[in-house]
Amino acid sequence: EPEVTQTPSHQVTQMGQEVILRCVPISNHLYFYWYRQILGQKVEFLVSFYNNEISEKSEIFDDQFSVERPDGSNFTLKIRSTKLEDSAMYFCASRADVGGYTFGSGTRLTVV
């Protein structure tokens, strides 16, 4: 069964550093998403991406965040200057035109 692949599975970074979280969505999917889950809290929407541009973003997705689809297969989330409160599980998801989401296994980001 097709999968959404995320790397790395765990990233530790110092506060103020830039991190890039990587995702390979399912190849024929058109819509791409990033969600995050702070430990013990619910999953929250960050951003959706379609046709090579952001289609919607939440208030969490401020100027420190950016997304990119640099080639036909990767979808990345960049955090420019990490803060302690950015520590969370980050989930990438993709979706075909119709049908359900497929989530990746997540990247656990720890900011120290």
Add this chain to the structure above:
Amino acid sequence: KNQVEQSPQSLIILEGKNCTLQCNYTVSPFSNLRWYKQDTGRGPVSLTIMTFSENTKSNGRYTATLDADTKQSSLHITASQLSDSASYICVVSGSGGSNYKLTFGKGTLLTVNP
């Protein structure tokens, strides 16, 4: 504000028993409701998806119900197994367009004991 509330927060049952998890939502406009299973440290895995016109859907030992009038859903697990121990999350899609942004509940943490 779009919200999804789940109960109970946590539940402990014995292997082989049945259980029912509840979900209430205020997401509008409503597109569809999903139940996901999330193992600790893993991404959510879809169990069922229901649209406005569907009031029940089964996936093996999982049966979801939806009452779009009262904005309530339930997930019934039959003959529970140890591997059912996980967080079960109710998720509602509320965007009317193609974006299908998801609103997540906090989940019910189910523990199945031998």
